[in-house]
Amino acid sequence: MSYLLALDQGTSSSRSIVFDRAGRVVALAQREIRQIYPQPGWVEHDPRELWSTQLETAREVLAKAGLKAGEVAALGITNQRETTVVWNRASGEPIHNAIVWQDRRAEPTCAALRAQGLEPLVRRKTGLIIDAYFSGTKLKWILDHVPGARDAARRGELAFGTVDSWLLWRLTGGRVHATDVSNASRTMLLDVHRNEWDEELLAALDIPRELLPQVRPSAHLYGHSESALLGAPVAIGGIAGDQQAALFGQACFSAGLAKNTYGTGCFMLMHTGTEFRSSANGLITTSAAQPTARPEFALEGSVFIGGAVVQWLRDGLRAIKGSGEVQALAESVPDAGGVVFVPAFTGLGAPYWRPEASGAIVGLTRGSTVAHIARAALESIAFQSAALLQAMSRDLGAEAAVTELRVDGGACVNDMLMQFQADLLGIPVVRPQVIETTALGAAYLAGLACGVYAGLDELSRNWRVERRFLPTLPRERAAELMERWERAVRQAVAG
Numbered sequence: 269m270s271y272l273l274a275l276d277q278g279t280s281s282s283r284s285i286v287f288d289r290a291g292r293v294v295a296l297a298q299r300e301i302r303q304i305y306p307q308p309g310w311v312e313h314d315p316r317e318l319w320s321t322q323l324e325t326a327r328e329v330l331a332k333a334g335l336k337a338g339e340v341a342a343l344g345i346t347n348q349r350e351t352t353v354v355w356n357r358a359s360g361e362p363i364h365n366a367i368v369w370q371d372r373r374a375e376p377t378c379a380a381l382r383a384q385g386l387e388p389l390v391r392r393k394t395g396l397i398i399d400a401y402f403s404g405t406k407l408k409w410i411l412d413h414v415p416g417a418r419d420a421a422r423r424g425e426l427a428f429g430t431v432d433s434w435l436l437w438r439l440t441g442g443r444v445h446a447t448d449v450s451n452a453s454r455t456m457l458l459d460v461h462r463n464e465w466d467e468e469l470l471a472a473l474d475i476p477r478e479l480l481p482q483v484r485p486s487a488h489l490y491g492h493s494e495s496a497l498l499g500a501p502v503a504i505g506g507i508a509g510d511q512q513a514a515l516f517g518q519a520c521f522s523a524g525l526a527k528n529t530y531g532t533g534c535f536m537l538m539h540t541g542t543e544f545r546s547s548a549n550g551l552i553t554t555s556a557a558q559p560t561a562r563p564e565f566a567l568e569g570s571v572f573i574g575g576a577v578v579q580w581l582r583d584g585l586r587a588i589k590g591s592g593e594v595q596a597l598a599e600s601v602p603d604a605g606g607v608v609f610v611p612a613f614t615g616l617g618a619p620y621w622r623p624e625a626s627g628a629i630v631g632l633t634r635g636s637t638v639a640h641i642a643r644a645a646l647e648s649i650a651f652q653s654a655a656l657l658q659a660m661s662r663d664l665g666a667e668a669a670v671t672e673l674r675v676d677g678g679a680c681v682n683d684m685l686m687q688f689q690a691d692l693l694g695i696p697v698v699r700p701q702v703i704e705t706t707a708l709g710a711a712y713l714a715g716l717a718c719g720v721y722a723g724l725d726e727l728s729r730n731w732r733v734e735r736r737f738l739p740t741l742p743r744e745r746a747a748e749l750m751e752r753w754e755r756a757v758r759q760a761v762a763g
């Protein structure tokens with residue numbers, strides 16, 4: 269019995285995947301989830317829907333795979349990170365919609381924390397910068413705005429969780445309130461050196477300790493699902509935030525190994541082993557998925573608009589009907605013809621951190637066509653990712669250079685984009701056979717906790733290359749292109 273079930277609750281959908289022991293996909297089920305935009309800059313999900321779609325896909329994927337729950341060795345949970353849920357422990361009902369990671373409403377709280385001079389403390393203890401992206405200030409917003417919430421929290425009546433904790437609570441019928449270190453490290457409340465909630469940060473945000481889940485390693489026997497849910501109890505053996513799970517699923521277990529996920533946004537993570545490294549170049553330090561109680565870290569750069577720029581070509585510009593068409597359109601011209609596209613639709617994330625920037629298309633001439641814009645849009649994904657890798661290289665110095673980049677996510681199927689990425693970076697870009705690495709990482713963690721795998725070596729052996737994109741562009745030309753990109757970024761920031 270070596271099947272593993274991964275529950276992958278993402279920003280746009282809930283997915284469940286069954287893997288075999290070799291890490292191959294046996295079956296997949298997916299449901300879109302509703303995006304709720306109550307005001308500009310606000311993004312919410314209905315926590316009940318996150319749970320119901322996740323449960324439905326789990327049931328569906330078992331049926332597709334022809335498996336009974338009793339034939340699954342263990343399940344692992346991976347999730348959109350930072351998204352914040354608060355619920356009543358007695359009724360199990362959320363007291364507010366989930367506030368999604370993209371939501372900017374907590375910015376005034378962040379400004380106040382910065383004004384109090386808390387930035388160095390936050391960076392030292394949590395590895396993060398003070399930004400509305402992380403859960404802590406979203407949680408504070410809920411406690412400040414739902415009548416009676418803070419008092420109820422003090423009385424121990426409420427529970428806070430990122431999406432993993434919420435699903436775990438529901439799966440175990442309200443018996444287990446826990447999270448893993450990789451998710452906890454995104455709250456801005458965890459001392460990542462000790463893997464404990466930090467009293468000083470809790471006090472700064474006026475967050476009662478009674479709300480918080482227990483923090484556990486990423487591979488850990490969290491409990492069992494209620495038997496009525498899937499037909500039999502299933503051991504819950506792994507939890508990790510989706511980007512850390514992808515790093516794990518890419519078998520990046522040690523210092524210097526890096527992956528980039530090309531989804532709606534782009535998330536580049538580089539493992540730094542057991543060493544906590546602070547970035548001087550706009551990256552954050554985050555807890556990696558931790559298979560044991562030993563802290564492990566990664567440097568991370570998050571780009572807010574990655575594959576989403578292709579959605580904009582489709583829905584905003586109506587230049588294509590489906591995202592699969594973008595490569596042919598972009599390849600109908602030999603290059604972007606001098607056009608540079610900075611898709612700063614929601615400001616710019618790492619390494620720039622310019623929330624005020626807005627999108628810009630520069631270098632247009634009479635000869636520019638929609639094909640040039642499409643090409644520039646695809647190139648923007650690679651430019652932003654290259655800026656992240658440059659920041660990592662500056663942080664690490666020559667002795668720890670990244671020698672290849674492992675890739676995954678929906679947009680990594682685009683060969684043109686991957687080739688351009690290799691050309692810009694000057695290192696091989698490597699696409700594995702299984703690009704469902706997020707779910708795979710969660711399955712691996714569960715498999716480790718439940719003894720399906722003896723150790724990391726077997727997982728490293730499972731990782732296989734599908735295609736390696738080698739750089740072909742002269743380095744001077746790549747440097748010129750990067751310079752032109754940085755110029756365009758300055759224009760987008762200037763507005």
Ligand SMILES: Nc1ncnc2c1ncn2[C@@H]1O[C@H](COP(=O)(O)OP(=O)(O)O)[C@@H](O)[C@H]1O
Pocket residue numbers: 278279280281530531532533574575576577578579591592593594595677678679681682
């Ligand atoms: N052939 C393609 N070329 C470029 N981008 C693509 C292609 N196919 C899908 N995408 C983009 O990939 C993204 C979806 O990737 P996915 O990993 O499913 O995202 P998420 O996990 O963030 O929901 C979308 O933004 C879509 O525009």
Ligand SMILES: O=P(O)(O)OC[C@H](O)CO
Pocket residue numbers: 277278279280347348349350369509510511531532533
């Ligand atoms: O759900 P995704 O794949 O868009 O990932 C979201 C990230 O975890 C946000 O930090």
